Amino acid sequence: MKQLDSIARLINKFTKLPGVGAKTAQRYAYGVIDMSEEEVNDFCSALQDVKKNVHYCSECGNFTENDVCDICLRRNKDTIIVVSYPKDVLSIEKAAPNKGVYHVLHGTLSPMDGRGPDDIRIKQLIPRLDGVKEVILATNPDVEGEATAMYIAKLIKPFGIKVTRLAQGISMGSDIEYADEVTLARALDSRITL
């Protein structure tokens, strides 16, 4: 006995979501069958509303329901924080709100995967640099994130703007014993005088 056609189709759709495999998709599809018709219709309209209403802010590239997002609209533009993905904006806003406006690249440079500077929102950053005092590069501290940060730092240098990068070191609450060597070495290099 195989899966019913409509269930199989829904399972297939669920596997399109990030990180969802066949088993999980099946559990979700069975979950949908147990929902009321109203719940399913609500789910549907929520899906379509997001697709219809949410798009990129024409300035920073973050998600917005308007032309320009709330942050770009209201906040001082002295500082631009460059991040790889919209979800990073949320994380930074939770940790330290009001540091500045954002610039979302929607990816990282990755020569291995064939993603060059034109494949992410790097050139859109240049026209925004006018009057900016500092650009904080908040890409991930991994190979791709580092490469992206280095590339952008080099690109901005001629403008004479201060370019900074998030500090790297051991995390709060972590254990020095278990910190990886690279992190520990960086934490030592960047040690702070008390």
Add this chain to the structure above:
Amino acid sequence: MKQLDSIARLINKFTKLPGVGAKTAQRYAYGVIDMSEEEVNDFCSALQDVKKNVHYCSECGNFTENDVCDICLRRNKDTIIVVSYPKDVLSIEKAAPNKGVYHVLHGTLSPMDGRGPDDIRIKQLIPRLDGVKEVILATNPDVEGEATAMYIAKLIKPFGIKVTRLAQGISMGSDIEYADEVTLARALDSRITL
């Protein structure tokens, strides 16, 4: 900065799926934004199709798109395998197809949660027992599954039909060292002469 309204609403909908928390729901919602409009519409119609087309088989209670499911329609009814959920039908069909028809209870007895015999599909099993040679009770080997199996076994006894239960013991590929005590004790009790 908070989540956009339509994203927040979609995240909320995703958390209605079994086992999905806020973080996962957010990842899914962001995944939806990156889908094409066509993909989202497909996803939507798949959701609604499942809700519209899939319902319980009027005989066994398994999912079907017709009145009676394929298994009930075509298969010999000498043996009825009683399971708790439709997903169990799939698992058994994969492991040992064609053993018999099914009876899906859609739950287990659970006095703790206030689920009694009338809350699951137990009484629907009685009219199906005519001409049946064996009822295999394939509920989970946990407290609720055992209780459900015991209840049904007692109920069927007056009909003089053979009632069996899935064997319990150590799993293939597992390690005796790590088997829990109850499982190991049952495996010893049910040892097989070679």
